Structure formats: structure tokens, C-alpha cells
Amino acid sequence: MYQYDELDQALVDARVAEFRDQTRRHLAGELSEEEFRPLRLRNGLYIQRHAPMLRIAIPYGLLSARQLHTLAAVARRYDRGYGHFTTRQNLQLNWPRLEDVPEILAQLATVQMHSIQTSGNCIRNVTADHLAGVAADEVDDPRPYCEIIRQWSSVHPEFTYLPRKFKIAVTGSPADRAASEVHDVGLHLVRDAQGQLGFTVLVGGGLGRMPIIGQVIREFLPVADLLSYLEAILRIYNRQGRRDNIHRARIKVLVKALGIERFRDLVEAEWQENRPHHVQLPQAEVERVRAFFRPQPYEILADLPAPAGNARLQAWYRYNTHAHKVPGYRAVFVSLKAHGEVPGDMSAEQMDALAEIARRYSFGLVRVTHTQNLLLADVRQRDLEALWRELEALRLATPNIGTLTDMIACPGLDFCSLANAGTLDVARQIQQRFDDLDYLYDLGEIEIKMSGCMNACGHHHVGHIGILGVDKHGEEWYQITLGGSASGVTALGEVIGPSVRKNEVAATIERIVEVYRGVRADGERFLDTVRRLGIKPFKEQAYAPHPAAA
Amino acid sequence: MRLILRQRELVADAWRYAGEEAGADAPLIATLAELRTDPERHLARRGALGVRLTPVDRVEELATHLPRLALVACEFPGPGEGRGYSQGRLLRERYGFAGELRAVGAGVKQDLVFHLARCGFDALELAPGEDPAAAVRAWQRYEVGYQPGAAQVVLRRQRFFAATPPA
Numbered sequence: 001m002y003q004y005d006e007l008d009q010a011l012v013d014a015r016v017a018e019f020r021d022q023t024r025r026h027l028a029g030e031l032s033e034e035e036f037r038p039l040r041l042r043n044g045l046y047i048q049r050h051a052p053m054l055r056i057a058i059p060y061g062l063l064s065a066r067q068l069h070t071l072a073a074v075a076r077r078y079d080r081g082y083g084h085f086t087t088r089q090n091l092q093l094n095w096p097r098l099e100d101v102p103e104i105l106a107q108l109a110t111v112q113m114h115s116i117q118t119s120g121n122c123i124r125n126v127t128a129d130h131l132a133g134v135a136a137d138e139v140d141d142p143r144p145y146c147e148i149i150r151q152w153s154s155v156h157p158e159f160t161y162l163p164r165k166f167k168i169a170v171t172g173s174p175a176d177r178a179a180s181e182v183h184d185v186g187l188h189l190v191r192d193a194q195g196q197l198g199f200t201v202l203v204g205g206g207l208g209r210m211p212i213i214g215q216v217i218r219e220f221l222p223v224a225d226l227l228s229y230l231e232a233i234l235r236i237y238n239r240q241g242r243r244d245n246i247h248r249a250r251i252k253v254l255v256k257a258l259g260i261e262r263f264r265d266l267v268e269a270e271w272q273e274n275r276p277h278h279v280q281l282p283q284a285e286v287e288r289v290r291a292f293f294r295p296q297p298y299e300i301l302a303d304l305p306a307p308a309g310n311a312r313l314q315a316w317y318r319y320n321t322h323a324h325k326v327p328g329y330r331a332v333f334v335s336l337k338a339h340g341e342v343p344g345d346m347s348a349e350q351m352d353a354l355a356e357i358a359r360r361y362s363f364g365l366v367r368v369t370h371t372q373n374l375l376l377a378d379v380r381q382r383d384l385e386a387l388w389r390e391l392e393a394l395r396l397a398t399p400n401i402g403t404l405t406d407m408i409a410c411p412g413l414d415f416c417s418l419a420n421a422g423t424l425d426v427a428r429q430i431q432q433r434f435d436d437l438d439y440l441y442d443l444g445e446i447e448i449k450m451s452g453c454m455n456a457c458g459h460h461h462v463g464h465i466g467i468l469g470v471d472k473h474g475e476e477w478y479q480i481t482l483g484g485s486a487s488g489v490t491a492l493g494e495v496i497g498p499s500v501r502k503n504e505v506a507a508t509i510e511r512i513v514e515v516y517r518g519v520r521a522d523g524e525r526f527l528d529t530v531r532r533l534g535i536k537p538f539k540e541q542a543y544a545p546h547p548a549a550a
Numbered sequence: 551m552r553l554i555l556r557q558r559e560l561v562a563d564a565w566r567y568a569g570e571e572a573g574a575d576a577p578l579i580a581t582l583a584e585l586r587t588d589p590e591r592h593l594a595r596r597g598a599l600g601v602r603l604t605p606v607d608r609v610e611e612l613a614t615h616l617p618r619l620a621l622v623a624c625e626f627p628g629p630g631e632g633r634g635y636s637q638g639r640l641l642r643e644r645y646g647f648a649g650e651l652r653a654v655g656a657g658v659k660q661d662l663v664f665h666l667a668r669c670g671f672d673a674l675e676l677a678p679g680e681d682p683a684a685a686v687r688a689w690q691r692y693e694v695g696y697q698p699g700a701a702q703v704v705l706r707r708q709r710f711f712a713a714t715p716p717a
Contacts, residue, residue: 038629161632277643496633
């Protein structure tokens, strides 16, 4: 993985010193809450329902064992012994004390980590495909470009006070495992007819109150032009994006208002006119960064058959491991979706143990997926059974990846001051109702994504089944959508009808998936059945019969 | 007497805004709206002329007047208003403006100084109550940076460079 040089370290250290001073001035009454707010947000610090929340950047989801140990130590010492992995590959601590945050950041800096720009109206942590570098279908490894973007976007002089937040995702594979089409900018690595590497650039995607799929602004952008072109997009957005209404301030609103053609013309004109001042991305710099992401020193091995015997091991192999481009290896998902646990939560003990497991089984590296699981990317197939036993003992081997209980959920009303409704108890309700693994396997691939409010941190619009918490006269209700998807063909889900009461969510989902079981074609996924039939048959059965009618 | 930070030094401001008392030929900062209303009178005055832009003003409108201007001021009315950074960079880079580039407004506080200077601002009218000594220190809050930036901040190390070195 990338290792900081003296510049990277000096910048992060200076940032810690700056925030230490800002926090001191705030606590001393020299900086009002209004003045402190944009500064703390740009360091990942929210003031939440119960306590501050600190969002730590895990750039493109890549963590070393040493970093994971440090996260565990921080969670234990400054929080309540656990952390929450998010859909943008970050880690959130829910209970730090404000006065401790500078010290937390100082400790993170010792292992080349930070929380720079993980919130606030600026360029956020860049995300990538969790199978980067090991998937057979990728054009190129997206991580070097993510690292370049991370550096270029950090403490940017011009683009740190944007109209609204700005999220970039990079995918190296046409399968798009980074949800790039629902980002402010999505970058798809491609090769042109001459074999030259570049990006297809999408702009204006996003979820939230106005879910919209990104549109292509540039079919092919050479790698050398990456940063200058991003600056052109950001300059148009910084100058012309709306600042009068926070709900209309994302770049998607500007792109929609102007239309993609007009927006493209503005960006291209800006980019051309600014040519003498383009920020350069020399090939030598690309190569310097790429060198940190060279393939691991794999052994020369042959592929082995899937494990036999133990049925749970077989299920784990089938659901929680993924093909690797190198023979004899597999990528292994570490499920953070154990039934009874909060999706994405991990205890400090689990972090420490997994860090050691990563050292022994996967070159000392762990990845965070945007589905709130972790991944050991490079495991020898012959080690799978031993690894499975260790993960099982840690409750990190629930064989449910890609199934209905591998759901995404934001922290919801329990923690977040924006939320309208709880998500965690609904997640538990769903886990309880769908606790039979054989039933889950029969249902096959189904993604549930749940958000506690319109801001859509849980990506509900792009869930095969989306659940959105809404507030109805002070009560928590849940709106259900069907047919969303963030991979392959990105699609936004359709609302099935009136929202349901909290205690009815899991039962409603069961009625929906029962419809699917009744009408699916042989081997047809839930999403494909919804696409084929539309939402009507589901809608008709989703709502419980009225007691009087029974 | 207004004090401003110019090139990291606290100095008395010789410039006046319209409505502030001064001699007829004293350096004057007009708003873009005032310049637009009566360009001949402003451009013909004997004293130095500056223009103050609001965040919504487009620097392109100033382009033809820049040779006549000794100062451009950009407004930073509060935390979060970021259009002035683009105005500054455009004036310095695209239009090669070499006069005084001044940041004004309630948002001009020490925590923005590093960004302002990197975007080419060399003069700051600090918000009321701001400590000039702290603002001077903030000018060099980081001694490294990734992006190209104006010569107002000298970085010890920088990663990415512009096609043309900034003035």
C-alpha cells in the first residue's frame, strides 16, 4: 500500500497541530461554535445526538494491520471499544470527547492516517472498488489514482469551501463495485482504441433528497489530464453552484439545471482556457504511486477445489469468498453483519484479532467495502479452512455476504442528529425474521439498504430493497422501494406505496420476497424479477390484510 | 485609520471606499456596481483605482479594466463562502493581475489565511477582533502542500506543479 513520504507526513502533522490550536481556541471561548463548526467538520468531527462523532478517513478502504491495531487502541481508549464502518469506507467513532480529538488525530498520524475532509463542504475521502488489484475483470488498479486524488484534494487552496460536499469514486472494472454513478464525480478506468489508459468521467450523480444517476461528461480523459480536468469541473461548480439553499447546492442540481451538454461546454471551455495553468500529473509521479500497489509476492499455486465436508464452511466459501485473478488465491469477505449486531460495527477486540489474522493470511492488509464489510484480499486457498475457523470464533464469518441480511444501514436515530427514524432496531428485526440461512440462500442475492433520513447515507435508493425512515407526526415510519441497484446497470428504486409502521418492516419484506419466490423464473435474481415484472405484484401483496377483512 | 495586513506586515491603509472621507485624488476602491454605473468617471480619475467584487461578481467583467486597476478586493462575508478563492486565482493566473489582491469581509480570519495567500491574496482586511499577529503566523501554517499555489506562500515541498509557474 502507499507509504507516506516526508511531504505527506509533514502535511498531516501540520493539520493535527492546526486542529489542536483550533480546538484549544474553541474551548477557551475564542472561537464561537459558529466559527468552529466549518473547521471541525473539515476534520471529520460532527456534534451528534449523544456526543461528538469522529469520522476517520480510510482512503479507498485500504488498511494495514498496524493501522487497524491503532484504530482498535483509539476505540478502546477514547471511545466505547468499537467503531462503525461506513458506506464510504470510513470508520466512525460515536463517543469521543471533543477535547480528546486532537490527541486521537495525533495518534492516527503516527500510522499515516487522518480525518481530513471526511465531512464539510469540500472534496471528501475518495472511494474505490474493494476488489481493486485482485479482480480479473479490471482494466487497471484504481488505487494509485485514488491516492493521487487524495493528495491533490487535501487542503486544496481553491476548493475547500465549496457550495456543498463533493464525493469522488474510482472504479477499475466495468462491474463498478464502487457505486461510482451515484457520486458527484465517478471515474471509470478505460483504454482507448490505441490502448492508452484514461477515464470515462461521470458527473452529477448522487442520492440524498434528489437521487440521480451521473452522466458522462467525457468519454475518454487521458490520465495526464486527470487533475486539471477535475479542477475545471470544480471551478465551474465552485463559481456557479447554488449557495442559497443547502438542499439545492450539490453539483447534480447545477448539472440538471444547465443540462449535461451546457455543463460539458462550460467545463471544456474552462479547461481549454486554463491550459497554461493546468496542474500537471507527470507520468513519473503516476509511476511512483503505482509502485506502491504492485501485485503481492504471490506463491505459484494451483487452484484447489472448494472445501468439502462441513456445511457451514461450504456455505461460507460460496458466499463469503470471491474469485482472485491469481491461481491458488481467493478474496475473503469478513462479514460485519452477524445477526444480532449493528451492520458495520466492529469491536476493538475483533479489530486487533483481525489485524493479526491479516498478517498471517493476507499480506498484512485489510480492506473496507462500501457494503460495510471488510475484506482479506489475498488468501491462499489452502489456508481457507484454517482462516474460516479463526473468523468463525470471532463471529466474523456469518456466511451471508450478498444475501438479504448483508444489509447496509446508517446509524440512524440512535446516534445521528439528522435522522428521522431508527435503523438499528429495524436491522435487528430483519435479522431475527430472516435468521434461517437456508431460507436466505434460497432467496439468493438481495441487497437491502436502509437510511434513517432523506440524506441517504444508507444508499436506500439503490438497494434492491430500499428502506427509508420517515417521521410521521413524531412516529417512526418506513418507506420501501424496490428495484434499485448501484452495480452494473445503476437504477433508482421505486416506492411501493404508503410507508409502514416500524414493527411491520420485516414482515412486509417477508411478504415481498415471498412474492418473488412464487413468481421467479429458474435462477432469476430478485432484482431481475422486479425488473421483469415491475413493482405491481409486490405492491399488491406487501401490505398485510386489514384485520377486519381477515 | 484602518490597519491592514499587506505582505504579512501591519500597515495603515491608504485606500478609501466610496463614502469614506478622503482627498479627491486619494486611492479609491469602488464596487463593481459603481464602476459599471459610471465607468468613464472612475477610470478617468487621477488617483489610484481599485475595485471590490462581491462573491457573485464575475472577474471576466473586470478583464479589460485590469491594466488601470492597482487593487482588486474580493469579499469573504463568512465561513463557507468560497467563490473568492476562484476569483483570486483567476485574477492572478489567467489575467496576470499583479496589483494588490485584497481579501475583505467578516470571514477574513486566521484560519483562512493560508488558503487565501495560496490563491494569490497578498493583503487582508481582517475581520474585527482578529489578532494580526495570529494571522501573520497562519500565513505559513503549513510549510508543505500538494497543489500549485501563488508565490505569496513559499512551500518547503510541493507535489504537483502548474504548467506555467505562478507569478
